[in-house]
Amino acid sequence: MIKQIALTFDDGPNTTVTPLVLDVLKQYGIVATFFLVGDNINEQSSLSARRAVEQGCMIENHSATHSDMSKMSREEFIAELNRTDKLIEDICGRTPKFFRPPYIAVSAEMYDYTDKTFICGLGADDWDDAVSVSQRTDRILEQLSDGVIILLHDSKDNFKTVEALKRIIPEALSRGYEFLTVEGLFAAKNITPQKGVLYSNVLA
Template sequence: MSDKKYIALTFDDGPSDTTTRKVLDKLKKYGVIGSFFLIGDCIPGREDIVKEELDYGCDIQNHSLTHSDMRTFDADTIKAEIDETTRRIVAISGKEPTFFRPPYIYVNNLMMESIPLIFISGYGCDDWVPEVGAAERAKKAIEGAKDGAVVLLHDLEGNDATVEALDTIIPELKRLGYEFVTITELFKRAGINYSNAKKEVYSYTDQ
């Protein structure tokens, strides 16, 4: 039995014009991969960035079309948000997403019933808060780590403190014995797929 520990770095709210590429550069610098949860409305004009993510071996997943509070939507609107984002991802990747991260991690029963994807959260590092610096973001990422964990980060435009934090997060988690995998691989290793996934929002595969 393997004693390896596995963890997934995930990034929300892209693709962005500059920050996403900076994140990719950090991943390449350390030889690790991650997963990107895309906002559908951010994709047009940035298809080349998404292709770069894919070419490097990263996962591309669904983060809704407009990043709205989807609890306010009816079933048809919820489905339209997901379907259009998936359509745009498939047009680039040829592959449908398996995972969905709800905007703001706001969820209700209608969303669970209407969206045929595995719901993901992850443990956050407050990296969407401008006042939280790179060192604190890195500290939160490292302290929350455990086998099967999903790290919730953001590659939104201008989020350079997270780019900086990766220079601490990745080497330290490597030192602690973690292997970085995509969200797909993390769940595959845990034996979780859509047919047996719980109707809940995952932050760890052992929850």
């Protein structure tokens, strides 16, 4: 059976690292999913998000203000999601189906506030500049298995993750992995996303 995974990137879009990530994806002919922060979407950065969509990537919702949403009221929570949904709809005409909670902070109530599917993922602490390119690469590669969602960051200064990607992607391809969007991964595995689940592997 073919092994399939989803690469995901949080905290964009921007005009520095997002385009470099897209260059690497394009070089290897693969797609990924970008979880956008509404506050980071402006006239310039939206061009990076638009380019992602043009390359076959998908853009999803990572809140508007990148706050801990587990402490928000229903109204505050919905306002956050709606604001970023609208910005993403303006870019690509599609309403996000997936949500990554900032800091992976979740409460039981949050699942009742939205029909979006909650996504976590397996990461490499790549928000921490002290984690080297080699450490990022090794941590991701050792976590690879069929159905996994990989969590990385295309934050505006995160050039180390761009370098790590140049090692991770060819190695994963050589191990026989196919890269899909998060939505594509659920579809390929014939999994219907469930409410109340925080997915890091669609098969788990």
